[in-house]
Amino acid sequence: QVQLVESGGGLVQAGGSLRLSCAASGRTFSNYNMAWYRQAPGKEREFVASIRWTGSDTYYTDSVKGRFTISRDNAKNTAYLQMNSLKPEDTAIYYCSWGGAWGRGTQVTVSS
Secondary structure, three states: OOEEEEEOOEEEEOOOOEEEEEEEEOOOOOOOOEEEEEEOOOOOOEEEEEEOOOOOOEEEOHHHOOOEEEEEEHHHOEEEEEEOOOOHHHOEEEEEEEOOEEOOOEEEEEEO
16 A cells, blocks of 8 residues: 655744655655645645655755755655745645655644
8 A cells, every 4th residue: 555654743943944754655666756745724735845756856946945955765765855944934734745645744833
């Protein structure tokens, strides 16, 4: 059974950091691009960052460029989102999407 499980969310003060993880299981995900999305209360789900299956190219939405870093470890079937200089507007549920599957999300709350 294909499964993605996000972890690492929590409550942090503005300016702080969190590292999200997305652990994949059920099959090999190394040949698939991977992405992080987020959904804030009352808003639609939005793209945050993605990384090609080779790990050679990364993409970010403008609002997180220079603050977030996406990475992956294909040997561990795990991807990461390092989030620095967090802002209250980063508060959302963060989801990983990999190989057509979605995780259930992890809550990130940034207090001002």
